[in-house]
Amino acid sequence: MADNLELNGMERVGTLADLKIRNPLKAKVAGKTILVFQVGEELVATQARCPHAQGPLDEAELCGSILTCIWHGWSFDLNTGDCEEDPELKLKRFDVHLEGEQIFVRV
Ligand code: FES
Numbered sequence: 001m002a003d004n005l006e007l008n009g010m011e012r013v014g015t016l017a018d019l020k021i022r023n024p025l026k027a028k029v030a031g032k033t034i035l036v037f038q039v040g041e042e043l044v045a046t047q048a049r050c051p052h053a054q055g056p057l058d059e060a061e062l063c064g065s066i067l068t069c070i071w072h073g074w075s076f077d078l079n080t081g082d083c084e085e086d087p088e089l090k091l092k093r094f095d096v097h098l099e100g101e102q103i104f105v106r107v
Pocket of ligand 1 (some may be wrong): 051052053054055069070071074
């Protein structure tokens with residue numbers, strides 16, 4: 001693959017090797033800070049701040065696909081974006097694509 005920073009309107013945010021060093025990977029896409037988590041074999045891209053009260057989700061605890069915010073302990077399923085404590089609240093998830101070792105995200 002060419003070392004393009006874009007792929008079909010998606011922006012490159014890092015590599016699988018980056019994710020091995022730090023899960024989640026934090027990046028900026030179209031001016032927005034986003035996170036990419038490795039959940040088993042899957043990659044999930046989300047907003048970087050908790051939808052409850054803007055807690056830092058890069059510091060949240062990840063157990064399986066459940067992400068628990070450190071500020072008030074609310075939990076989100078990365079596979080669906082669903083919030084356990086408030087069914088009205090959703091964690092934003094973005095398109096993520098793996099091209100070889102390169103990770104691309106569209107917000
Ligand atoms: S800010 Fe995340 S649970 Fe309150």
